[in-house]
Amino acid sequence: MKLGFIGTGALSSAIVTGLKTLECDTTSVILSPRNEEIAASLAARFADVHVAADNQAVLDACDTIMLGVRPQIAREVLPTLRFRPDHHVVSLIATFSRDEIAEMVGPVKRVTKALPMPMIAIRQGPTILFPPDPDVAAFFGRLGQAIEVASESEFDALSVATATYASYFKYLETIHSWLKDHGVDDAKGRDYVASLFAALGQAPETTPDLSFAHLAEDYATRGGINEQVLRELTEHGTFEQFRESLDGIHRRITAAS
Ligand SMILES: NC(=O)c1ccc[n+]([C@@H]2O[C@H](COP(=O)([O-])OP(=O)(O)OC[C@H]3O[C@@H](n4cnc5c(N)ncnc54)[C@H](OP(=O)(O)O)[C@@H]3O)[C@@H](O)[C@H]2O)c1
Incomplete structure (x- = not known):
């Protein structure tokens, strides 16, 4: 070639x-x-x-x-x-x-x-x-x-997922800056967050039979701290808002094509 x-x-x-x-x-x-x-x-x-x-x-x-x-x-x-x-x-x-x-x-x-x-x-x-x-x-x-x-419509829908990288890093940055505000050394906090999410990123591939919803449930022990953050973000409409942003990107991509 x-x-x-x-x-x-x-x-x-x-x-x-x-x-x-x-x-x-x-x-x-x-x-x-x-x-x-x-x-x-x-x-x-x-x-x-x-x-x-x-x-x-x-x-x-x-x-x-x-x-x-x-x-x-x-x-x-x-x-x-x-x-x-x-x-x-x-x-x-x-x-x-x-x-x-x-x-x-x-x-x-x-x-x-x-x-x-x-x-x-x-x-x-x-x-x-x-x-x-x-x-x-x-x-x-x-x-x-x-x-x-x-199909091009499937391509367009999958393309929408590529609009989420910056928000993903902002999510990690929010955790990192919170750690710094609570006395954790900058480099140590960064390493910790990077290592944590690298390990979590393996979960879907190591358990291919589990849906993402199932993984979220598995990690949200009833009455535990993961369940609390998930519930509070859900109640604040964070995930609904996120879906609306994905809809907006989809409209933008399909209008352009
Ligand atoms: N970056 C990504 O992660 C990503 C992901 C998916 C798709 N894309 C797509 O990939 C395309 C490129 O994105 P990019 O992020 O690589 O953009 P980019 O870094 O801005 O690269 C575009 C390049 O085109 C050059 N260019 C400008 N005028 C030109 C001309 N007349 N002839 C030839 N080259 C010219 C620019 O040179 P100068 O710097 O000299 O102006 C620049 O190096 C975009 O259409 C984008 O939608 C990008």
């Missing part, structure tokens, strides 16, 4: 890092020159990673093209490029439908949407794909878990 990236930002950089830290990877990677600093540092760090003179040179040198630009840039830039019918385009752009991308990349027939997460840099986490494609599934499967979905 000759893999090219249009847009060398945070996500493209994470993918290249995950790929090129695999043992024995032989994929040839060509990066578009923006962001200049990120592209240059990836090329300096990894063999077989080069920076092209411009976006068109990426297309001309590669068979598989990943689109890692922001939506507004994609609208400006993609229609000006000469794609070939034999290109395989993999769009990482979260808010564009497959059809919208297909329209912008002219003669290309094979267009796949992929949504990895930043942890792909250490080859962890899922990447959702639409439509199912064995080559793209094999590529992302080496960099974590590839999840192929059969």
Whole structure:
């Protein structure tokens, strides 16, 4: 595979890092020159990673093209490029439908949407794909878990889950800052929270037959401290509000596509 990236930002950089830290990877990677600093540092760090003179040179040198630009840039830039019918385009752009991308990349027939997460840099986490494609599934499967979905509506619904990372870290930060306010050393509190949630994160995989609701029940001993926090947050409408935010993201994603 000759893999090219249009847009060398945070996500493209994470993918290249995950790929090129695999043992024995032989994929040839060509990066578009923006962001200049990120592209240059990836090329300096990894063999077989080069920076092209411009976006068109990426297309001309590669068979598989990943689109890692922001939506507004994609609208400006993609229609000006000469794609070939034999290109395989993999769009990482979260808010564009497959059809919208297909329209912008002219003669290309094979267009796949992929949504990895930043942890792909250490080859962890899922990447959702639409439509199912064995080559793209094999590529992302080496960099974590590839999840192929059969409909764009399922892809859109799964995409909503990716809007929750910042709130997750805010949840951890709330615990950490509370610990600091109660005399726990900053680094010790951080390590404790990180280790606690890394261990809790294992629970769904180690008990695959248990639903999340069941896990919540299991951890909420009747009359215990977990039950109290869960009940109080529920009574305050925290989880209802959270669901409403997910609905809002879903409306935003589906309206955009
Ligand atoms: N980051 C994530 O976790 C994540 C997750 C899922 C999906 N996505 C999607 O991935 C896409 C990229 O996100 P990102 O977070 O990687 O954004 P980003 O860090 O802003 O990267 C976008 C890159 O595009 C470059 N660029 C700007 N104009 C360009 C042009 N004319 N030609 C080529 N490249 C150009 C920018 O370079 P300059 O810095 O020089 O402007 C920047 O490096 C977005 O569409 C987003 O929806 C991101």
